[in-house]
Amino acid sequence: MGLFKMFKEDIDVVFDQDPAARTYIEVLLTYSGLHAIWAHRIAHVFYRKKFFFIARVISQVSRFFTGIEIHPGARIGSRFFIDHGMGVVIGETCEIGNNVTIFQGVTLGGTGKEKGKRHPTIKDNALIATGAKILGSITIGESSKVGAGSVVLHDVPDHSTVVGIPGRVVVQNGQRVRRDLDHHILPDPVSEKIKSMEKEMEELKTQLIELKGVKGHEHKHL
Template identity: 45%
Template structure:
């Protein structure tokens, strides 16, 4: 019998697909059968499985994996938006990453997905004034995954963070829906001033590896930022910028470059 989503009472097709994927993998690789059972097959929902996987990695001598599991599951159970965005993130990996051909892969193995979901819980805690615990989770995620996202940063759904190592997102950053980022991207400030000081990334943006976007500036909808670029001024919608400092060099053919993941500067521009 299919699992039911709590809010709709309808079959959870995504969760059932993941269970079937893992069942098939366990048959092909019996040495991992116990891992697949503990991580996926022993749980009743996608949220339970994700909370278990994250807690196993985040627990330490200060706060046990059981305590962290309870916090993660509390957020995922109570907050519909957190659940919805997590599922959209999961789908984004399968849609955009040619190395990802199963929904279970980000759930089990991809630290970019893991770090983002820890942030979603930390943000939920931050907004409820449970800020010490939010900062604890940020710190653990930074240690474990090499990804540092401030709990106050606002991040939409359908986000893919590929490889993820070295990613930094500052406190007042905003990342809207359907954005793709690669490793070593920084959404940072430009000094020690307080207040609104970090970038605003609009829908459908693609930020390639190593790009640094600094200050309270906007990267417009459907823009593309080339690898290694230093962006210090706002980027118009549907443009491609590259360089140090970044300059406009073209216009992407796609309305949302994040979905196509075409990081070329020449040949792919309209």
């Protein structure tokens, strides 16, 4: 796909994903996520031609102005959307598919000084919510969601929802994963476990009271 065609699709996806987008002029001039993506696409061309220094300079200038750090070696598909974007970090060996959406504060990083493929692969139509950290050479499946603030260290199957620290799959192939902005409305496995434990404790208390009542009744008869 040509570079300018990808630029056009990058603009189109902003209108598809962001209800606040009103005009092309506004999007072109004020959307830092779009600026970061365009700078990366140019830097990536230089990177592939082994002009590594120029590629890194473009990347660093973009980081200074947008607050979004994308290594020029990262491979990013079409219709990639970064909402707001401040604090986003995308590592060198990341592979991001088509129609992927990420929010501010997301890190697609490594776990150490390992060589080779050391950053995540994000498949088509995935959504990574605010503040999520996806670390290591793992794969986020197609049409999957990662909840806000989650830390994901293992592969996520297609059509799944992951939340928590560490990230846990809480929905998989249950219902269609919607690609919308409701990334805050997700199950909370920790909260659900606490509620389950509270219920069990109440049941144990009830049983203990009943046992005490039976013993008290027996003592009276003795």
